[in-house]
Structure formats: structure tokens, C-alpha cells
Amino acid sequence: MSETYQLNPNLTKTDAVIEWIAQRIDWHIYKSNQRVPSVRKLAMLLGVSSFTVTQAYEQLVATNILIAKQGSGYYVNSVVLTAPEVQTANGSPEKMPVLDTRWLVRQMFSDLPLKRAPGSGVLPPEWIRNDKMEWAIRQVAHQSDSFIYGYGDIQGYLPLRQQLVQYLAMLGMQTSVDHIVTTAGISQAVLMVSQLLLQAGDTVMVDEPGWFWLSSSLQRQGLKVISVKRDHQGPDIEQMTDLFERHRPKMYLTNSVLHNPTSYNLHPARVHQVLNLIHQYDAYLFEDDLYAALLPEDNALRYSSLDQFERVFYATGFSKYMASGWRVGMLVCPNKFIDDVLAIKTLSNMTTPEFGERVIHKLWTHGESRRQLKKLQQHLYNAHQQLRAKLTGMGLVYPEHTQAGMFVWVDVGCDTAKMALQAHHDGWLIAPGQLFNPNGDASTFLRLNVATTSDEFLAWLGEYIIAMTNTTGMDSENG
Numbered sequence: 001m002s003e004t005y006q007l008n009p010n011l012t013k014t015d016a017v018i019e020w021i022a023q024r025i026d027w028h029i030y031k032s033n034q035r036v037p038s039v040r041k042l043a044m045l046l047g048v049s050s051f052t053v054t055q056a057y058e059q060l061v062a063t064n065i066l067i068a069k070q071g072s073g074y075y076v077n078s079v080v081l082t083a084p085e086v087q088t089a090n091g092s093p094e095k096m097p098v099l100d101t102r103w104l105v106r107q108m109f110s111d112l113p114l115k116r117a118p119g120s121g122v123l124p125p126e127w128i129r130n131d132k133m134e135w136a137i138r139q140v141a142h143q144s145d146s147f148i149y150g151y152g153d154i155q156g157y158l159p160l161r162q163q164l165v166q167y168l169a170m171l172g173m174q175t176s177v178d179h180i181v182t183t184a185g186i187s188q189a190v191l192m193v194s195q196l197l198l199q200a201g202d203t204v205m206v207d208e209p210g211w212f213w214l215s216s217s218l219q220r221q222g223l224k225v226i227s228v229k230r231d232h233q234g235p236d237i238e239q240m241t242d243l244f245e246r247h248r249p250k251m252y253l254t255n256s257v258l259h260n261p262t263s264y265n266l267h268p269a270r271v272h273q274v275l276n277l278i279h280q281y282d283a284y285l286f287e288d289d290l291y292a293a294l295l296p297e298d299n300a301l302r303y304s305s306l307d308q309f310e311r312v313f314y315a316t317g318f319s320k321y322m323a324s325g326w327r328v329g330m331l332v333c334p335n336k337f338i339d340d341v342l343a344i345k346t347l348s349n350m351t352t353p354e355f356g357e358r359v360i361h362k363l364w365t366h367g368e369s370r371r372q373l374k375k376l377q378q379h380l381y382n383a384h385q386q387l388r389a390k391l392t393g394m395g396l397v398y399p400e401h402t403q404a405g406m407f408v409w410v411d412v413g414c415d416t417a418k419m420a421l422q423a424h425h426d427g428w429l430i431a432p433g434q435l436f437n438p439n440g441d442a443s444t445f446l447r448l449n450v451a452t453t454s455d456e457f458l459a460w461l462g463e464y465i466i467a468m469t470n471t472t473g474m475d476s477e478n479g
Helices: 013-026 039-046 050-062 078-082 101-108 133-142 158-170 185-197 212-220 237-247 268-280 303-307 335-349 354-364 367-393 416-425 455-478
Strands: 066-069 073-076 180-183 203-208 224-231 251-255 284-288 312-317 329-332 407-411 445-449
Touching: 013 039, 013 050, 039 050, 050 066, 050 073, 050 212, 133 354, 158 180, 158 329, 158 354, 180 185, 180 335, 185 212, 185 251, 185 284, 185 312, 185 329, 185 335, 203 212, 203 237, 212 224, 224 237, 237 268, 268 284, 268 303, 284 303, 303 312, 367 407, 367 455, 416 445, 416 455
Parallel strands: 203 224, 203 251, 251 284, 284 312
Antiparallel strands: 066 073, 180 329, 312 329, 407 445
């Protein structure tokens, strides 16, 4: 295929360079692990500035299409091209999709039924359906004339913030309604705090493994994302200390309770050690507590409980157990930052919709919701017990310290990125371990949603593992 060195005139120069490189990877001009042209060389070939090419390459690195090697250049990520072609019904090869965060998010928002989605991040509607939902909506609708035509309170619906103050007090956190702002879910809270504290080029720290959306979102903002290994006690303190010393990250973003994807909590000693580092290196911590309500006996320790919002931003929400569609989240800020956070919210989307906040408040303060939550917690406990037995029966290890949250982080012994592509072809959505590592490293781990992992999928998984084991054995003999 001959090169024309002509960019798409309908795109910005940076996007056009991205398209140009991606096409040539797609056409296998640049193959797996192969070095792409240097910044200077490509700038000369395409007639653009080196700055434009650098921007394009950094975005391709952030989306795991390229890998940057210090002092060597940019290389095609092997994962992009290792996916095998599969045969369609008529025998013609079918191109497999590129496995990255965008792909997984698109699949999660597709019309694939949950029973085919053990990699999903949501619970079945029948588990979380609240009989009082329609009642709460009607109650708020009857009052809508009193608030629907105004912008509402920029900080959010006051009674909802008051309720959060009471809830946090029970968990040992002392704050006031003046330090709380409502958000459109945890994701908006992350974006607001990162916009407040960080600039392009700054370094932030996340867990490894950790929430796939988080690292990708931060990278898209031009931030350098580094990761610290996380186990059942919390982050690896020796590694975290070294990372703080070498990279000086300005913020650490984490789940403390029912960590995604492992469903681990924190050890008290580890909480103290992390906070000491946060203070020592003049950093801040973003604590995502989205899954907390799923914990039956909530005696788990949080960073905010010890720090009392001096250097910790605390965020929680209702999407996992009450109503995903309402997108209601809440952010607690250190006192000195609340005005700046409100300014960011005002300049981004003015206010969050008060109707949804009022509905959530009605549900949260109604006794039926607490009973519904207890049923959900029992569903999750039962699902964990059943999945533990089934995984053990398959010869897989159910992680010892897993709490009864939504997920199990299981080692299946083979590359789960390749598995995800084959699963996609066979009509399954799984969440491979590679996507929970900001570096995109290959992984044998799989995040399973205990509520959507069916016996049918486990049968598929068992057959796949056997097939991969046999293939590896044959390769070893032939080698």
C-alpha cells in the first residue's frame, strides 16, 4: 500500500495525525511492538509541527494504542494487534475490535442483556428495584411548581446534604452542609477535583488494579498516571513511598471500601501510613466511597474518618444500589476549597438537576429503602457464597479477603485480553485485568460481577481455560 502523506482536512491537525497512525496500524503497516516514526520524522513527512505530533502520540498512548519507551520512542501496543481473526458463518474472516477502555464502556452501554455480561458494573434491576420509586417521583412531581422553574441551590438540594452530614457522622466523619456539593455522579466529582488541583503534565496516583474509567479519564486530561499495587490491606506502602519520592504525585485516587475491582477493604495501619505520606509530600487524596452502602455491617475504616477532610476529598453516590439513571453524587471538600469547587460547578453546568436529588432524598429517608438495601446485601452475600463454590469446583482460587460487594477479582491463569475478544465474538461481555492497569499490561485476572456471572458463562469460561491449557501444552512440546 503506497503512502500519500495526506491528512484528513475535516479534522483538527492532532486528530488527523491520530487517524493517520491508527489507519496504518489497522492496515498492518506498523505491526505489533514495532516502532512508529519519531516525532521529528513524522512532523516532516506530514508537514505539521512537532508539537502536533507529540500531542497525537500522547493521546494514542493514553488510549493504549501506542506505548512510550523512555529514550527509545513510541511503539505499537502488542495488545492492539494480538487479537486473532475469527471466522464468520460464511467462512470469511471477521476483524476483532481493539480492546481498550472505550470498547468496554461502549459494550457496557450496549443492549447486551445482563445475563450475558459477567463483566458488567451494574446490578440487575430486579435486585435494586424499589417499590417506592414511583411514589417518590409522584411526591416530588406534586411539588415541582415550587422549584422546577428556577436554577436551585448551586450546592445542591439542602435536605439531601443534611442527610449526608448525619450519615457521615455515624461513620465517624464530621462535616457540615456548607462543605458538601452535589454532583452528576462520582465521575463529575473526579473531574471537578482534578480540574481544581491539577494541570496538564502533573502526576497522579491510582490503584493497580483500579477502576478503568478513572485512569483513562485522567490520562485524557494530559495528566501523568502512575499506579501503586493494591492488595487486601491497601496500597503497597514501600512502593507508594518510592513513587512519592520519585514522582511527587499531587493526588492519590482510590476506593477505600469494597474496592473496585477486588472488593477489598483497608487495614487500619495502612490507612495511617497512607495519610502520613499524603501530608509529608503535600498531596491530596480523593476517596471514592460509591460502594459503601453494599456493606452490611459498615465498620470499615475510611481515610476521611482519620483525616476529617483536611487533605481528603470524599465522594459517594447512589447509582449502584438505588437508581443509576438519576446520576446523583455528593462531594465533601476541605473547607478552603469549597468556593473553588462551586465556581467550577457553576462554570461547567451551573447546577445539577434538583428533581433527581429530591427523589433520591425521598427514597433515602424512607424506611422501605433501608429494607430494600438489606435484601440487596443478602443477595450479594448469597451470590458470593455460590460463586465461591463454583470457582473452587473449576480449580480456580476465590480470593480469601474478598468482601461481599459486587465483584470478585479472580486469576484464571491465561491472558484475559485475548479471552475478552473471543468472549465478545461468542456473545459475552467480560472485564479483563489489562483494563484495570493504567499501563495496559497483560493480565490473567478477570473482574466478575457476582450478580451477572451465570452458570452458562462459567461453563464457557471452563471450556476456554481448558482449550488455552491444551494449546500451551502443545506449544511447549513442539518447542
